[in-house]
Amino acid sequence: MMRLLQEIRSRTVDLFAEVGRYALFTGRLLMETPRALTRPSLVITQVHNAGALSLVIIMLSGLFVGMVLGLQGFDLLERFGSEDSLGTAAALGLVKELGPVVTALLFAGRAGTALASELGLMRATDQLSAMEIMAVDPIRRVVMPRFLGGIIAMPLLAAIFSMIGIFGAQLIGVQMMGVDPGQFWSQMRGAVEHGDIMEGVIKSCVFGVACSAIAVYEGFHSLPTAEGVGRATTRTVVISSVVVLLLDYMLTAVML
């Protein structure tokens, strides 16, 4: 029993220590942001890596999520005779919730793992140490552009996801199920407010900071071995997913 309590205590202390390290690291990244923006070419390259290279998976996923939303939404709304509200339901669901959350989860799986493994490999092959010896701060030169690239890419990807998702819902609802297109679009325009869109934008920005910080933290601090890089990649996906869902609940509770 005592051993169990000690184990729980030890794990709790470790957890808080890890959270503290994350907070300090993220704090340093945010402090370095103004300086990093003075080298925009490095950031733009990383926006391309994290954003443009994730476009296909984001667009495909958005399309299918939108189509499923169209099918399920139509089935549900038809029971109440309000299938004309499908556009509103799909748009609100995508813009406020599914767009930011699913984009963040996909981002963690595609761009997050790429970031973590890239940094982990740089650590394992002494590239980061070589930069230190060349008096080049690897946080400023390597980590910051990747962190900012992720933050900038996330809201853009979430917007594209939501847009394609609405198109998918329209494809199913209007083209297949026969919902009136005028009703679909006009009800959507009437019901979706500026605040709803801002809620999605805020969420995707917060998720962008969280996912990017987790990916670069795990990669930068990975053990310099093949196993260490693999573990950092796995931890990136697991921690990002849990944190995104946790943050989503907290943000929704605050903004509703």
Add this chain to the structure above:
Amino acid sequence: MTTPQRPGAANDSCIVRIRGLSYAAGGRALFDGVDLDVERGAVTAIMGPSGTGKTTLLRLITGQIRPDAGELLVDGQDVTRLDRSGLYALRRRMGMLFQNGALLSDFDVFENVAFPLREHTRLPDRLIRNIVLPKLQAVGLRGAAGMMPYELSGGMARRVALARAIVMDPELLIYDEPFVGLDPISLGVVLRLIRELNDALGISSIVVSHDVREIAAVADSAYLLSGGRVLASGKPSALTDSDLPEVTQFMRGLPDGPVPFHYPAPDYAQQLFGEAPP
């Protein structure tokens, strides 16, 4: 050729001066009161069996880790007391060759060598080109300027890393196990480069290695580390002729001696008959 000295380092014939250095890692004392001098303009070898802490000593000299005790002066500056900016300013006057080259995998050979210049200066491309190409020419790889690191052999990667290490015209060049895994031709090339670059550029060099024969050919002086202390120091030939058992075993590559062939273990017969745990 003499090397320009910092005002604080005037009259100091040593570019690196270590006194009473102690450092422990993982509960094990790697260094216990080590004294070591690296003469200006000379090639100094640091030798010792695997696991002695030779690479750790380089990390201490470059300020990547801090010692537990002792004084560590590089060009008159105490590395242990420097803050981050001071350390970076000092490192700009150092070059280091890593065991595996540590080339940046996203850049080709030219950009790898140009990297420190692009980070620390605002020189135009044409001038950077005029600095980088002679460095690549010096290591014999001007023709490989457009190749990516994954296209290079181990020896070529190390030569590119060497060109990168000298591109900022350092005063101190540090080599971490530069001969590991090289074929005889590449090894000969690296050996020649260590000596020639040291003399032509008027710099000081520290070479960490356990390849006794190779290092004896280029070093002006050598230190033999073992058990956390300096076992012997002097000219490589003097170390080779030493009659100290520890030094003799290392320099002649004897399998048994003060460093035993067998790791401490229970009695062999007892263990075979199951009277001692495996």
